[in-house]
Amino acid sequence: MKLLFNGIPVELGTLKSSAFGGILNQYKGRNIVIMVDENTHNACLEGLFADFPTLKNKAIILLPSGEENKNIEVVFQVWSALLERKIQRKDLIINVGGGMVTDLGGFVAATYKRGIDFIHIPTSLLAMVDAALGGKTGIDLNGVKNAVGTFTSPKAIFIDPVFLETLPAHEIFNGLAEMMKHALILDVGYWNKLKRIRNEEALTTVENILRSIQLKKEVVESDSKESNRRKLLNFGHTFGHGIESYFIAKKPIAHGHAVALGMIAESFVAFKRKVLSQKAYVEIEQVLIDIFPMPPIPENAFQEILSHMKQDKKNTGNHVNFVLLKEPGVAEIDAKLTEREIGEALLHLSLLAQNRN
Ligand SMILES: NC(=O)c1ccc[n+]([C@@H]2O[C@H](COP(=O)([O-])OP(=O)(O)OC[C@H]3O[C@@H](n4cnc5c(N)ncnc54)[C@H](O)[C@@H]3O)[C@@H](O)[C@H]2O)c1
Known part of the structure; x- marks a missing residue:
């Protein structure tokens, strides 16, 4: 093809x-x-x-x-x-x-x-x-x-x-994180399909790989150089990069895994803002914690993660920008995070990890 x-x-x-x-x-x-x-x-x-x-x-x-x-x-x-x-x-x-x-x-x-x-x-x-x-x-x-x-x-x-x-199974699931990102920002039908898949063979079909390529293609072609729509692809990456950077010098976690944690955190912020419904949030959280391990994030790590998030290329001025999920398949770029929201979302991830382990 x-x-x-x-x-x-x-x-x-x-x-x-x-x-x-x-x-x-x-x-x-x-x-x-x-x-x-x-x-x-x-x-x-x-x-x-x-x-x-x-x-x-x-x-x-x-x-x-x-x-x-x-x-x-x-x-x-x-x-x-x-x-x-x-x-x-x-x-x-x-x-x-x-x-x-x-x-x-x-x-x-x-x-x-x-x-x-x-x-x-x-x-x-x-x-x-x-x-x-x-x-x-x-x-x-x-x-x-x-x-x-x-x-x-x-x-x-x-x-x-x-x-x-x-490719080891856990690496297949790291790929699934980016596929779920494509689905959550752009295609609710694709999300409804992916959220049920726990089996590597069902996931790595040509049809699924192609769907993700098409979704990324559609966004990138509507905008090169990261000005507008392409920023949608950063969903999960504001927290994800902060968390990945924090762990890199300690016990590195895979990029896809970090993006999955970032998608939980960013969906949590959207839910707290009453932009994303509770039903949609709970579903996203459950699907992701069912697939991805929750590493302990101690409270004394929050400041370091925040400072990594402030370094993000997506930021403008002093604001930490992120992608705000409105519903599966619909998202908005250039939303601004407050430090309080960042702290609350990291605390939420930390509590999820404590409950799982
Ligand atoms: N440029 C972009 O637009 C873009 C987008 C998303 C992610 N990224 C970057 O991609 C990186 C993550 O990619 P990744 O998850 O592929 O990481 P990776 O390249 O580290 O691969 C993950 C692991 O799988 C192994 N591996 C790869 N193919 C294999 C195969 N066929 N058989 C056995 N082992 C194999 C690798 O050696 C590695 O150990 C991050 O650095 C991230 O920032 C870039």
């Missing part, structure tokens, strides 16, 4: 029968570098090489896996490795991995020699439905999520669900 996402070709289906081989031919005689992390190196390269044997003798850059490595030190090492290998502007980087690899690999490609071509082959569900799409690249800085980055699009994106066969 082929579509254009903001002008970028995206193919969903078997990589072998996609246009990927044709693109590789366009780079005959050029250097090709494959970027992977330890897990995608072990899980994904064998199949890729079996289908595309010419890739076997290409340079591989192995990234240390995990969000805690999505930083400038690793970027520096990758830039240096590219220089050492004499990679030139007309060469190609292929990012094979989850959102960490596509974000960091995209950032390296966007900045090395003022930008070289790259292709994303997302291998986690989260990257297939979200991170690899939309042209945002980036790394974290001093624990602040995605503090440095660019808007740079790959040449093409190839999404082959076969890679999900080796």
